[in-house]
Amino acid sequence: MPAPGPVSQTGKPETPDFKSELLSLVPFLRAFARSLTGNPEAADDLAQETLVKAWANRTSFVPGTNLKAWLFTILRNQFYSDRRRAWRQAPWDQDAAEAIPGASGGQFHAAELSDMVRALRRLSDEQREALILVGAGGFSYEDAAAICKCAIGTVKSRVARARKTLIDILDGAERLDDTDRPAEGEAARDIMAQLDKLSAGDPSKKRGG
């Protein structure tokens, strides 16, 4: 019979709490992974790799600190290391990227969304991740800086530049009186599908060849 109780024989924090916390943060890992990879399957692979790594390194997590930020750091590291490896091995599979349901360019039904996607695509990785962490993930500049391993001021300037770039692009493509038109839920899902395609098949980044 396994020993009950909150503390293991080694004195480490016992696993159920940590594991249930991991589980509770899976949705956010998936969301962040999706925003980084732009591909649902790659994102879930990445999120799972992150869980495995997090578990393997659980003793290096300092209880009471921000587990979500810790996990995001692992995920981000894993993303860039996977991608460096993938780029050395093979270019992205354009056909597979285009086979993603709903990702077809012919299904754009709002010009504004298309502009938005184009604008996001033109951000650097650094700007996009900073904007997503702060603007969508709700992280403080401080936590985002820790996750991205850069200074707080660097995150601030990346977020500011990301926003400015998006606005410059969008304002160049649209009149300002479109400003307050929000994207509704269905449209936002389309953005995601479009992002899937764009980031998987971006020739300027992935096919330097």
Next chain:
Amino acid sequence: MMQQWNAAVPDEDKPSEKARAIRARQRAIGRELRRMYDDVAHEPVPDEFMDLLKQIDQAAAAGKKS
């Protein structure tokens, strides 16, 4: 901050109106980003994640026994 945003628009237009429009644009962009992120975060967690955590459990249990 304001100057930075104003720099993106022509000076001859009313700066406050432009600035307001740009802030509104910024908010709209923020809403879209959050919605994209939240849409994924609100999806049910796929079974494979539960399976993975179960495997972790089993590995932990096996590790304890040995």
